[in-house]
Amino acid sequence: MPHSVTDEVRYRMLRYLEEHPQASQRELAQHLGVSVGKVNYCLQALIAKGLVKMRNFQGSRRKLAYAYYLTPRGIEEKVNVTYRFLRLKTAEYDAISAEIDRLTNELAESGLLDSEKVGTP
Numbered sequence: 856m857p858h859s860v861t862d863e864v865r866y867r868m869l870r871y872l873e874e875h876p877q878a879s880q881r882e883l884a885q886h887l888g889v890s891v892g893k894v895n896y897c898l899q900a901l902i903a904k905g906l907v908k909m910r911n912f913q914g915s916r917r918k919l920a921y922a923y924y925l926t927p928r929g930i931e932e933k934v935n936v937t938y939r940f941l942r943l944k945t946a947e948y949d950a951i952s953a954e955i956d957r958l959t960n961e962l963a964e965s966g967l968l969d970s971e972k973v974g975t976p
Contacts, residue, residue, distance in 0.1 A: 864889075866940040868897060869925065869933040872907060876922045898923065906932050 864887070871878065871886055878886075884894040901907040906929035909921050925933060962968035 862936050862939045862943065864897070866933070866936045868894075868901070869906070869929065869936065872923045873925050873930075873933065876924050877920070878923070879920075901929070905929075 867887055868883070871883060875882070880891050880894045880898065883898075884891045887894065898907065898909070902909055905926055908924045908926055910924065911921055959968065
């Protein structure tokens with residue numbers, strides 16, 4: 856899996872866990888659009904790396920209710936992956952913006968686009 860895809864999944868998972876520590880693995884899977892098995896695998900990897908701690912939380916009616924907390928290392932990793940994710944998305948935006956400009960100019964030059972309407976939205 857390319858590094859950027861890994862960063863995106865890691866970013867989305869860490870962000871969701873930080874905001875919703877008592878979310879179930881099923882809820883996390885639905886939010887991320889992946890299987891519960893993949894969420895479980897990823898959570899175990901984050902726990903093994905010391906980025907997330909898992910604890911039973913009191914007052915739950917579910918026997919196996921857990922809360923997932925980011926450790927200090929997990930918070931630091933979230934900051935780092937957020938920075939990488941932002942750089943990736945900024946580069947994607949710049950590339951798309953340049954492509955829109957190129958296509959708009961191409962259409963304007965061909966006469967298919969009214970020159971008064973040329974420009975990015």
